[in-house]
Amino acid sequence: MEIHKSPTPSGYTIFADALSQSEDGKLNVFGIYHLGMQVQSIFPVTLASFVAITNLILDENxxxxxxxxxxxxxxxxEGKPRFSNNLRFDGGMWNLKGADGLLHVPLPLFVRELRIEAEGEIRVLLNLGDRKIEVGNLHIASDREWLAKKDENVAAS
Structure with a gap:
């Protein structure tokens, strides 16, 4: 069976609540979001902390x-990212090359007191100039059950 390498550029993003680095260099990630983030609040909302760890996969091109x-x-x-990071890589980054010969670049972002204005998609894009590639997204919404209970409590008082 033939095995195909991932197309490049590509990548993925892990979204979480917090991270820390241990003395042995391991990155510890806490509160990982899988399908989406539900907040027990109405928007706008301020998250105490927010983590997005993007791993880019690039070839020599x-x-x-x-x-x-x-x-x-x-x-x-629209079209104005809250965070952006200019990147440039060269072939001398051998410590980031995987067994597949591709460059694997981890890019962690940690933010305290992050205000989010509305329900919707958090999107991570790799801008190549002539095109953009999505390398992560997470839907954030108010917890509907929590909102219903809050409304019931207000009506009962």
């Missing part, structure tokens, strides 16, 4: 090119 990693939040101005 993307060395020495200007790339931009963008993170967009719901309620922000």
């Amino acid at each position: 993307f060395y020495n090119l200007d790339l931009i990693l963008e993170i967009h939040f719901p309620g922000d101005a």
Whole structure:
């Protein structure tokens, strides 16, 4: 059976509540979000902390090119990322090369007191100049059961 490598560029993002680094260099991630994030509040909401760890996978065709990693939040101005990081990689980054010969680049973002204006999609995009590739997304919404109970409590008082 033939095994195909992942197309490049590609990547994925892990969304979580918090992270820490242990003395032996391990990155410990806490409160990982799988399908979406439900908050027990109405929007806008402020998260105590927020983590997005993006892992980019690149081949030599993307060395020495200007790339931009963008993170967009719901309620922000269209086309204007809240966070962006200009990236440029060269072939000398041997410590980041995997057994597959591809460059695997971890890019952690940790934010305290993150305000999110509206329900919707948090999107992580790799901007290649002529096109953008989505390397992560997470839906954030109010917890409907919590909102219903809150409304019941207000009506009963």
